[in-house]
Amino acid sequence: MKPKLLDYYKALKKRFGPQKWWPAETSFEMMVGAILTQNVAWANVERAILNLKAMNLLSPEALDGIDAETLAMTIKPAGFFRVKAKRLKNFVAWYVRAGDLTTRDTAALREELLEINGVGPETADSILLYGLGRLSFVVDQYTYRVLTRHHLAPEESTYDEMKELFESQIPKDVPLYNDFHAQIVRVGKEFCRAKPRCETCPLKRYLP
DNA sequence: AACCAGGAGACAT
């Protein structure tokens, strides 16, 4: 009997408990964090967010008004600060002019987000799921490692294929999408980095 | 002291 994806989630939740993502005070802070955390450790993002708060820049209007150079210096700890400053500006330019987001369906919103330079599939899905409470599964490096290492998806799988794998095989439930991805990151950080650690992974019993 | 971290875009092939 081949294990189902939902079995993985149950095992992870039992082992780690609810992960309570996303760590942000507001929806907008979360969206900013989604861009700042691109390919960077979350601890670095926290410093950048603290800087933004200290400078009173953590609002759509403030970010839309500030110049990219000043913003770059403020978010320096998050790494790639020049490109991320531009990406934040691009995102906020859309956000302050986007109007009522609740009138668009998730697929339409995802298309809009992907049109923004600096917002790729993972950032878009993170914003949709964690920022807007939409049903859109998030795939990342950890997801790729877990799925391929457990032979649940081929090495050459694309982002959208892995996303579809989850969305077609688990219940369409926002809190489930939310915590499942967080659990994958949790187990990925501790156990799925190097192959030797698979021996102690709580998901080892699902390995072929 | 290399290596990596909750990616994405530009660019060459």
Added chain:
DNA sequence: ATGTCTCATGGT
């Protein structure tokens, strides 16, 4: 379409 390079700080 598919690979390679760049962006950059901070922790291990």
